[in-house]
Amino acid sequence: MRRALYTILVSLHPRRFRDRFGAEMIEIFDAEIRRGTAAKLLLDGAASVVRQRFLRSSPPEPVIPPVPLAHGLCAPSFRILDEALPRRSALVNGALLSLFLAFGLGFAASRGSGKLHGMLIGAKYPRPQVLPVDRASVMQADPTTEVHVVSPKPDPWDELARIYFDIVRLLRTLDADGDRIISAWEIVTAASPLRRLDRDGDGELDAEECGFVWDKGVDPTITNRARMQFMRIHPVLGALDADRDGLISLKEIEGASIALRALDKNGDGSLSPAEVLPERIDSRAAMILSRLDKDRDRRLSAQEKANERAGRLRSLLDSADRNGDGIATAAELTTELQLRDATKRIEEAAKGARETLNPKRK
Amino acid sequence: MKPDFAEFLPLNPAVLQILLALAGEDLHGYGIMQEVLHQSEGRCKIGPGTLYDNLSRLMQNGLVHEVDGPEPERTRRRYYRLSSLGKSVLSGEIDRLEKVVRDGRSSLSARRPRRV
Numbered sequence: 001m002r003r004a005l006y007t008i009l010v011s012l013h014p015r016r017f018r019d020r021f022g023a024e025m026i027e028i029f030d031a032e033i034r035r036g037t038a039a040k041l042l043l044d045g046a047a048s049v050v051r052q053r054f055l056r057s058s059p060p061e062p063v064i065p066p067v068p069l070a071h072g073l074c075a076p077s078f079r080i081l082d083e084a085l086p087r088r089s090a091l092v093n094g095a096l097l098s099l100f101l102a103f104g105l106g107f108a109a110s111r112g113s114g115k116l117h118g119m120l121i122g123a124k125y126p127r128p129q130v131l132p133v134d135r136a137s138v139m140q141a142d143p144t145t146e147v148h149v150v151s152p153k154p155d156p157w158d159e160l161a162r163i164y165f166d167i168v169r170l171l172r173t174l175d176a177d178g179d180r181i182i183s184a185w186e187i188v189t190a191a192s193p194l195r196r197l198d199r200d201g202d203g204e205l206d207a208e209e210c211g212f213v214w215d216k217g218v219d220p221t222i223t224n225r226a227r228m229q230f231m232r233i234h235p236v237l238g239a240l241d242a243d244r245d246g247l248i249s250l251k252e253i254e255g256a257s258i259a260l261r262a263l264d265k266n267g268d269g270s271l272s273p274a275e276v277l278p279e280r281i282d283s284r285a286a287m288i289l290s291r292l293d294k295d296r297d298r299r300l301s302a303q304e305k306a307n308e309r310a311g312r313l314r315s316l317l318d319s320a321d322r323n324g325d326g327i328a329t330a331a332e333l334t335t336e337l338q339l340r341d342a343t344k345r346i347e348e349a350a351k352g353a354r355e356t357l358n359p360k361r362k
Numbered sequence: 363m364k365p366d367f368a369e370f371l372p373l374n375p376a377v378l379q380i381l382l383a384l385a386g387e388d389l390h391g392y393g394i395m396q397e398v399l400h401q402s403e404g405r406c407k408i409g410p411g412t413l414y415d416n417l418s419r420l421m422q423n424g425l426v427h428e429v430d431g432p433e434p435e436r437t438r439r440r441y442y443r444l445s446s447l448g449k450s451v452l453s454g455e456i457d458r459l460e461k462v463v464r465d466g467r468s469s470l471s472a473r474r475p476r477r478v
Contacts, residue, residue, distance in 0.1 A: 021410075044409025
């Protein structure tokens with residue numbers, strides 16, 4: 001309860017401060033809870049919210065680095081020499097002042113008398129002080145310049161991550177801002193969205209609540225095995241399910257932020273798609289689906305398999321369809337890839353053994 | 363132009379405690395809190411809100427830098443180090459406090475009633 005209250009207090013801080021120090025503040029609070037001295041920190045947190053919201057002005061925002069242009073593409077570009085953008089309030093004040101000045105000058109030039117009329121460079125109605133324009137000198141020109149805009153190539157990781165986050169509902173829930181990166185703040189506050197996932201209210205998350213989808217008519221033994229496999233195969237679920245019982249208990253939910261930090265291989269405090277995607281087989285299956293599964297139903301119909309983009313994958317897709325219904329599901333595709341991978345490894349092992357036994361044949 | 367350390371003086375008590383804690387070694391946020399508690403023999407305790415508010419301003423003013431921690435902690439915690447400007451400010455504040463103590467003592471001794 002106190003932790004939840006403190007998390008709310010931290011989340012009330014300005015975003016810049018919260019992103020920078022929020023995770024550390026909650027970590028300190030957790031340590032103080034264990035020492036039994038957390039109550040005063042709630043007051044400190046509330047005072048900090050007031051201080052950061054009303055007494056501290058936000059520092060200027062850094063300039064966003066210019067997007068590099070594709071090689072050979074010439075286009076005008078602008079660069080800001082300042083290291084930081086002006087404050088938002090300064091921009092608003094500047095805009096209002098500019099509007100006021102422009103309106104004032106326009107009003108004075110059109111309605112004023114005397115010298116101000118000399119400032120006019122155009123008028124709706126003929127005036128004696130405005131010079132007449134001879135438009136006959138303007139040549140009729142037919143513009144022939146064509147502008148081609150090269151659309152940027154889609155990032156394959158982003159597309160892959162989008163599909164993967166759709167498959168694993170738990171990840172989608174953790175990723176509150178939908179940028180497919182589990183930020184430091186989303187890691188620290190992970191317990192709260194995970195509790196919301198518990199739809200049946202039994203205090204723990206099962207495979208279905210994490211995103212597992214399975215046909216109802218399948219043998220329960222096979223379903224249970226697939227359920228366990230689902231909880232183990234995905235790194236995030238594997239990290240959260242510490243006791244490997246296929247369920248994420250209330251205790252494991254409370255310790256979610258610590259478990260998730262274990263996946264942060266590059267130590268940048270957040271989890272990128274490369275850190276949450278399972279390696280090899282599943283990422284390859286998701287990649288194939290991302291290329292061919294047009295209707296996003298996680299299964300490849302005969303029509304989708306016949307797509308010319310399938311190319312060399314067609315034999316793989318045909319053999320993946322074990323039940324011969326003409327459809328290759330994500331599970332069938334994963335199984336086929338696992339089988340091929342296992343076969344390849346066995347062949348490599350056998351080859352290695354042969355070479356060890358008969359070195360001369362090498 | 364380098365900022366003059368005198369413009370940061372006098373320091374408020376929380377900032378002084380944080381700079382004193384960092385004078386010995388690089389510390390992470392919780393380490394600073396513990397060190398402040400230890401140095402003040404339990405009398406002064408600063409909360410995370412106060413700590414990070416002051417740390418953020420100290421970093422903006424260049425008195426403290428963020429550094430990599432030791433290897434096992436590197437991936438998790440941020441460590442903070444006193445900059446050379448921070449050291450100058452801290453020694454300036456200690457000199458100022460010494461002068462305050464000296465002046466205070468001499469004022470008190472001047473007012474002490476003479477024994478007849």
